[in-house]
Amino acid sequence: CGSKGSNGEASKESKKDTLAAIKDNDKIVFGVKTDTRLFGLKNPSSGEIEGFDIDIAKQIAKDILGDEKKAQFKEVTSKTRIPMLQNGDIDAIVATMTITEERKKEVDFSDVYFEAGQSLLVKKGSKIKSVENLGKGSKVLAVKGSTSSQNIREKAPEASVLEFENYAEAFTALKSGQGDALTTDNAILYGMADENKNYQLTGKPFTDEPYGIAVKKGQSALAKEINASLKKMKSDGRYDEIYKKWIKEDPAE
Amino acid sequence: MDFIGAYSQEHLAFLWDGFLVTLYVAFISIILSFFFGLIAGTLRYAKVPVLSQLIAVLVETIRNLPLLLIIFFTFFALPEIGIKLEITAAAITALTIFESAMLSEIIRSGLKSIDKGQIEAARSSGLSYTQTLFFIVMPQALRRMVPPIVSQFISLLKDTSLAVVIALPELIHNAQIINGQSADGSYFFPIFLLAALMYFAVNYSLSLAARRLEVRQT
Numbered sequence: 220c221g222s223k224g225s226n227g228e229a230s231k232e233s234k235k236d237t238l239a240a241i242k243d244n245d246k247i248v249f250g251v252k253t254d255t256r257l258f259g260l261k262n263p264s265s266g267e268i269e270g271f272d273i274d275i276a277k278q279i280a281k282d283i284l285g286d287e288k289k290a291q292f293k294e295v296t297s298k299t300r301i302p303m304l305q306n307g308d309i310d311a312i313v314a315t316m317t318i319t320e321e322r323k324k325e326v327d328f329s330d331v332y333f334e335a336g337q338s339l340l341v342k343k344g345s346k347i348k349s350v351e352n353l354g355k356g357s358k359v360l361a362v363k364g365s366t367s368s369q370n371i372r373e374k375a376p377e378a379s380v381l382e383f384e385n386y387a388e389a390f391t392a393l394k395s396g397q398g399d400a401l402t403t404d405n406a407i408l409y410g411m412a413d414e415n416k417n418y419q420l421t422g423k424p425f426t427d428e429p430y431g432i433a434v435k436k437g438q439s440a441l442a443k444e445i446n447a448s449l450k451k452m453k454s455d456g457r458y459d460e461i462y463k464k465w466i467k468e469d470p471a472e
Numbered sequence: 473m474d475f476i477g478a479y480s481q482e483h484l485a486f487l488w489d490g491f492l493v494t495l496y497v498a499f500i501s502i503i504l505s506f507f508f509g510l511i512a513g514t515l516r517y518a519k520v521p522v523l524s525q526l527i528a529v530l531v532e533t534i535r536n537l538p539l540l541l542i543i544f545f546t547f548f549a550l551p552e553i554g555i556k557l558e559i560t561a562a563a564i565t566a567l568t569i570f571e572s573a574m575l576s577e578i579i580r581s582g583l584k585s586i587d588k589g590q591i592e593a594a595r596s597s598g599l600s601y602t603q604t605l606f607f608i609v610m611p612q613a614l615r616r617m618v619p620p621i622v623s624q625f626i627s628l629l630k631d632t633s634l635a636v637v638i639a640l641p642e643l644i645h646n647a648q649i650i651n652g653q654s655a656d657g658s659y660f661f662p663i664f665l666l667a668a669l670m671y672f673a674v675n676y677s678l679s680l681a682a683r684r685l686e687v688r689q690t
Contacts (some may be wrong), residue, residue, distance in 0.1 A: 254652045387651045391660040414655035438564035
């Protein structure tokens, strides 16, 4: 609706200031997940995407452009999010993306907007109490292409790792007994445990997985605005509200 | 397993939307790849100098690459040379490139299967080479090609699911979103069972139709 071919132009002029373009177009386009519970999940009946990431993105749009309706969402997958940012299809990625040194070479990150840590989900009464119990012969379920599957290989080198397309598929595998534990970020595991009382988190989180909002490399003006917005929503209570709505816990300090 | 929750009206409508995208992408790709495949296969059969060799190199290259790689290429690499495609267009382009190469080989071998004696007879009765190709060889060859072409169309329809990696909102993609609605994965079995039945229904009808065509010819 009324687009001025801005996407095509942006990809050619990589030096162009994204923040200025956002203000010119009066909209900000976020790349989000549509199949991840709690963070970004499409609602089949309304077609709307809902979740923690979405609510944070809306508040950022409100702080930068004055109206949360000026946030637009485009679906990304773990494979497409960085190329779409580089091509100018999206202005920023808010898609459960962990800040890593490797990724910092390709994109710039905002401050941490969600402090996640990798944990284990097991059936109640399981012998596995922590990551140390995952020895030879035990099977861990993880999600493909995520940092969590690399981490578990380092923390439990003896265990075999089975990888699935997404969390729901991995959890189905856990329930059908294809593995002893499911590993991923704790926030997602809390969601699963909350709706399925036979399963619980075990042990302390064994990694530090800070989620960040990614912008195109060199777009420091936009990164600064996003950081200011995150700071503002943490101080005025909007952040805590969103956190409780989705994670069902108080944000840990 | 939660069949009742998984098969709610909203979920079914959403799954149906995905199915329509699958059919749409497959249909357009089938038309385009049949057209390009027919041209490429015929030119290679007719041994047009230079053009035939060029097509041979292209077809052999494409045929020996995984389709997934071609999908990534059309979506991520083409924008770097200034061709920017939307998700659906990128998926259709990738499928058309790949399936045209596959079909051109089916068409070439179909043309080659026609007995040389017929070509000689046609030529000696005064038909030109082009007339022989289009009025004698092609009609017989196309009839013989129906079964392998239809089975290629069936794999094309199944291959549309690979475009889920670039977030094409097709059947598998929408099934995954519905699956994500339940925290414990209890929709997984019902929703993917239904998706499987949908693929089966279309593809099986296609092969039944092909079988009828075959019977009629003999």
